[in-house]
Amino acid sequence: MRVPEPAVWRGTLAQQMVLASFWFSLNFQGSALMTIVLPEALLRRAGPAHTADLARLAALAAAVAVTGRPLAGWLSDRIRRRGGRRQHMVAAGALLDTGGLYLMAVTGGLRDLVGGFVLVAVGSNVAEAAYEVLLPEWVPGDQRGQAAGYMGAAVLLGTIGGLGTGALLPAAAVLRLMMLAVTAGAVTVWLGVRPGAAVPAAPAAAGRGGVPRDFALAFLVRFLVTFGQVLLMTFILYFVRDVLHLTRPASGTAGIAILALLGAVLASLGMGRWSDRSGRPLVVALSGLPMAAAVLGFALWPRLDAMLGFAVLYGLGYGAFLSTGWALALDTLPRAEHMGQDLGWWGTASNVPAVVAPLVGGWILGRFPRPATGYRVLFLLAAASFLTASGAALAVGRRREAGAEPRLPWGRALLARALAAAIWTYARLRYRIHLQGRLPAGPGPVLVVANHLHDLEGLVLPAWLGLARPWRLPLYLVASQRLFEPGFLGDRLGGTWGRLLAWVPLPQVLTALGVLPVENQLHRRPLRSVAYEVYQRHGDRPLGTVFLPRALDGLDPAAPLRVLWGDRARAARAEVTPAVLQSPYRAEVIASLRPRVEAQLAAITARFRQGGILFLTPEGRMSASGAIGRLRLLWDRLAPLARAVVGVAVTYDPWAPGPLTCYCRLIPIPAGADLQQRLAAARPVVPSQVWARVFRRHPQGVADRQQALKAALALVDRLPRRALAAPLLRDPQAALVRSWEQARRAGAVVARPGGGFGWRPVQDRRFPLAGDLVAYLDRMLAESEAAWAAEAAVQ
Structure with a gap:
């Protein structure tokens, strides 16, 4: 043909x-x-x-x-x-x-x-x-x-x-x-x-x-x-x-x-x-x-x-x-x-x-x-x-020029911004977020440091930074080493998502998103974390050959180490020291700790030297007392390298009506300033903190709600106006009444049989580390008061 x-x-x-x-x-x-x-x-x-x-x-x-x-x-x-x-x-x-x-x-x-x-x-x-x-x-x-x-x-x-x-x-x-x-x-x-x-x-x-x-x-x-x-x-x-x-x-x-x-x-x-x-x-x-x-x-x-x-x-x-x-x-x-x-x-x-x-x-x-x-x-x-x-x-057809200021590839920049927009939208729909301030303009590395009270700011602030930063400027997040280990995220989330994510390998995903690990628990860590160190070096060994019997707390000694990744039992989450390990694992884990921490710090420092924005919390750990944790090793290394340091003072109002309310206030941190003091002074004061202080100062209770409200309003009048959250500035009495009702629903305020009201310690599942939420909130306010006094003494 x-x-x-x-x-x-x-x-x-x-x-x-x-x-x-x-x-x-x-x-x-x-x-x-x-x-x-x-x-x-x-x-x-x-x-x-x-x-x-x-x-x-x-x-x-x-x-x-x-x-x-x-x-x-x-x-x-x-x-x-x-x-x-x-x-x-x-x-x-x-x-x-x-x-x-x-x-x-x-x-x-x-x-x-x-x-x-x-x-x-x-x-x-x-x-x-x-x-x-x-x-x-x-x-x-x-x-x-x-x-x-x-x-x-x-x-x-x-x-x-x-x-x-x-x-x-x-x-x-x-x-x-x-x-x-x-x-x-x-x-x-x-x-x-x-x-x-x-x-x-x-x-x-x-x-x-x-x-x-x-x-x-x-x-x-x-x-x-x-x-x-x-x-x-x-x-x-x-x-x-x-x-x-x-x-x-x-x-x-x-x-x-x-x-x-x-x-x-x-x-x-x-x-x-x-x-x-x-x-x-x-x-x-x-x-x-x-x-x-x-x-x-x-x-x-x-x-x-x-x-x-x-x-x-x-x-x-x-x-x-x-x-x-x-x-x-x-x-x-x-x-x-x-x-x-x-x-x-x-x-x-x-x-x-x-x-x-x-x-x-x-x-x-x-x-x-x-x-x-x-x-x-x-x-x-x-x-x-x-x-x-x-x-x-x-990313098709694009190349990174040698010697240029660090920029994310277009693909990663678009994906990161889309992810940040999705997280920010979710957070704004699910919670009440109040954020004040802005990032400084200009080139060079910027260090952003926030106090850490809840997982929420770990979502909100990186998402906001991802949207507020200049286009394609890298954003790095320093997080606990625990986040990179199996079982942690599933245990923290719980429910269906927790069970699914308990078996998902996250290190590659987190690294691609700019998350950098740091070992923030040098002496005591969850049992599953210590087990993971052994697992990485020696594979899946029986629990009884790795740990001493006192550490297993009912776990089957013949079970493999991997059972801890998906196990939400108390033994898997209990914090232990390397002393619970059998020999020779104990000496091996102790000897590897310092080199690993030094390598992580060096990697974070090298990445920050190149430029971009780095978000940091006090060694990646949530506060168990309400007080601001101290940044030890990372702060000393990174602060001198930063063109600008921005502090984010974070407060939560757990007794506000409706969804959990979070306040974030961005402030500049001058060179040589006391970071902890600056954050404590800038942290917004919320009605929940005012009531926690009234409860602690009146341990015997009050005759009626009016007496309690009078004490709370008197306390608000003594606080610096610049420190008050928006509800206390607009209408303090209405804000305090609403907060009182929420505290009653939470069980912090109780009616006494003979009349009047008393208080009792309460827990809140949203703040799992706070054993007593009243003491937790009062400690936050006390730390802010100490910071205001220190600033006034200098002036």
């Missing part, structure tokens, strides 16, 4: 439609098959095991693609170099595909259904591996964004058509329509696409050097977006059925998807053309933001009316990514003569997550007895995947 002469690419509408036609066919088939036809077939044939069976089949199809796509791409390159046409492979793959669809349509058994599905997976991947190379072979590099936009529109229209027919027609009829669409698309490609010699990658990409790095980043972007998308698409029908409780889940699924895809068609065409002019990494990065926002909406507001709006938002981002993400990959292809093979490997960025995501999603949904909770976790994971993809896209 004579090979047709190559056609010149002019970018006409007819050429664009012919080139994009088979994308319509493949996605008409794929959307209906995986989202509606196959799930419904499994509901009828597999019964209660439908979720697990769907996850296995989706993973099986993706496994076929992972192994077959690179091989098919290599074969299509070989055929092309020998003068043949890639369309031969497109036709062969389409033939296998339609054969599998026919088998699924005419048979009713589960075995035939699976066999036909495998044939469809093999055929569609063979055809797509050859077909996807036709675009870079025919279209010049500076027009690929526009062509990829038409490709994206074809993908989306095919998806809409597949979902619509899947929702309206019987499964057998839909399968026959798929056969027709695949056949028509393959014939159109055979007759209408006649590319010439391969067009190399865009000069901007090829001339940067290190294109394989950019290709790897493009691979990562597609992997992450596909991972998040597969999590949604695989289980959305079951979400509609089990959480939204629609009587016709197929129609509901199709409606949500079609709304998303309608907007995506226009976004794909417009963004593809824009990316040819504005640079694809930025457009790809921006496309991930509306997808992440929409999926967060799915997680937080699982109602049909809200989901319809979020679906449109998701579609805008997905349409932009579909065209520009594809063009970004074409721009970064490392070898023009092996485009089929390289695109085959790049295709695994979709296929590998298609294997992993259904398994991960099935595992998540199986872990939670309430479907709504499982789907919420699944959607949050998808949103995190989209945000990370946006960060990776910004």
